[in-house]
Amino acid sequence: MTVLLKLLRLVRPFTWWMILAIITGFATIGSSIGLLMTAAWLLSKAALHPSFHELQIAIVGVRFFGIARGALRYIERLVAHSTTFRLLSNIRVWFYASLEPLAPARLQQYKSADLLQRIVGDIDALENLYARVIAPPATAMMISGLLWVLLGYFSWEISLTVLLFHGAAALVIPLISGMLNRGSALQLSRTKAHQQAATIDYVQGMAELQLFGQIERHLETMRAQKQQELNIQRKQALVQRAHEPLIGLCMNAAVITVLWKLGPLVTSGAIESIWTAVIVVGIMASFEAFLPLPDALQHLETDREAGKRIFDIIDTEPAVTTPPHPLEFPSDHSISFSNVTFCYPGSATPALRNISFDARHGEKTAIVGPSGSGKSTITSLLLRFYNTTEGSITIGGTGLQQMDPDIVRRNISIVSQKTYLFAETIRQNLLLGNPQANDQQLANALQQAGIGAFARKLDQWAGQHGMQLSGGERQRIAIARTILQQAPLIMLDEATASLDTITEKKVMEQMISLTHNKTLLVITHKLQAMEQFDRIIVLDRGTIVEEGSHSDLLQQKGIYSSMWKLQHETVIPDIL
Ligand SMILES: Nc1ncnc2c1ncn2[C@@H]1O[C@H](COP(=O)(O)OP(=O)(O)OP(=O)(O)O)[C@@H](O)[C@H]1O
Structure with a gap:
């Protein structure tokens, strides 16, 4: 048409x-x-x-x-x-x-x-x-x-x-x-x-442009674009x-x-x-x-x-669609990946190759592995941002593709490494997790996320993209928001990566105890509180290379054991 x-x-x-x-x-x-x-x-x-x-x-x-x-x-x-x-x-x-x-x-x-x-x-x-x-x-x-x-x-x-x-x-x-x-x-x-793109880059990347002495060059590009716009408008006006x-x-x-x-x-x-x-x-x-x-x-x-x-x-075809007769979200919250292979659109190399694992209802599962090994891709597939290229994913035995993607997302709470805070007050950002929560519930959630002091600053403005807060504070506000959401499935995708080692350990332990009866999936490359996980899956270049409990994996003396040794037996300052 x-x-x-x-x-x-x-x-x-x-x-x-x-x-x-x-x-x-x-x-x-x-x-x-x-x-x-x-x-x-x-x-x-x-x-x-x-x-x-x-x-x-x-x-x-x-x-x-x-x-x-x-x-x-x-x-x-x-x-x-x-x-x-x-x-x-x-x-x-x-x-x-x-x-x-x-x-x-x-x-x-x-x-x-x-x-x-x-x-x-x-x-x-x-x-x-x-x-x-x-x-x-x-x-x-x-x-x-x-x-x-x-x-x-x-x-x-x-x-x-x-x-x-x-x-x-x-x-x-x-x-x-x-x-x-x-x-x-x-x-x-x-x-x-083009002008809009250049203006956004200018505003958001001003610090980088200043550091690299590129302000004048960028402004020159913007001026040239403005001149081009004026020339076109002048020609239109003449006619x-x-x-x-x-x-x-x-x-x-x-x-x-x-x-x-x-x-x-x-x-x-x-x-x-x-x-x-x-x-x-x-x-x-x-x-x-x-x-x-x-x-x-x-x-x-x-x-x-x-x-x-x-x-x-x-007119673009959505990557995922809702089936005509979607099935209900099951009460059993076990997650199962079965022979899953996934390629990002336009990419020839699979981000995940033939992976199978189970994260049982109420269990704590950690997915660890080096950068680029495919950990976050697992999150994207579970949240149904994409469909698998091959294989299937089920929750409580029901195929993800048989459910309404919105219902799936409503039942999974996620704190990712790219937390987004709205340019609102701390309170408004927290209420996103549960709009009905009262101040006491907000304070409890903040306490559990390790930033109880913010209960007195609920009306403080978080700033654009939460920039009035430190990276760690932003992350903990996002964790508090997840706690308020009370979803049965919780995913933390490098959620504590921006915290110092001691706080990270504390927050991780707190999350594990808070999600007592819930299915918790933690994606991380920093091995904290690993002994408390029921199952650890080690990914490398898109495939599962090791799987087991913390002690099992240490005994295997494979990738996990090397990562553990590197992070715990060598003294590596946090700033590295
Ligand atoms: N949107 C995308 N489009 C194309 N390729 C992507 C996309 N996102 C990730 N990839 C690729 O998929 C692979 C796995 O990426 P993924 O983000 O899952 O790794 P990761 O283990 O979570 O890494 P990190 O720990 O650094 O976050 C990488 O090779 C990456 O380049």
């Missing part, structure tokens, strides 16, 4: 609103035409010194059209703005709802700035869809129809002549303008996306500025041609001379409806480009 048809499908729920706005738009310009034509008739007639009685209806007509024009213009603006904003908010909600199933797997290919430009800039561009693309041609067509009927009363030849000039104003001028500005909408949206004079030219040409045709008709007495001025001002007033048309084509190109960029994302 073409982008335009898809866009029209989006505006379909507002059909009646749009019809109402188009009718009021038509009535407004129609009143203008009525006002000028009645006034012209009145003046022409008055020149012939008729009785007051003969002018009475025209005087009432002038008053009526004068008041109607103002009132209708107000109503038209009200309806048009209301339609535009309803439409925009509908498109925005639709876009967010369609985006959610694509996260995170399908959105990873987009730069965050590009995504932001699509979410904000491209959706905003669609603001023009109704008011500047759909409404003006519809109103112009109706006005042209009105003139056709009004002038047809006098002469079909005059009627046809005006129709031809209306056609030229509606088609020829916009087409020439469109040709001159071809591709500029695409260039503009790309330039804006746009010509629209009004060209429409005026068309109008004057129409008037001259009509006058030329009217001459013989008036001389022959086929048309009374009093109507000459009426016909001429009617034609002149009708061209008001054609003024926005050349811009409409420009906006159409912008909207098509914005729509294309939006549908590029939305």
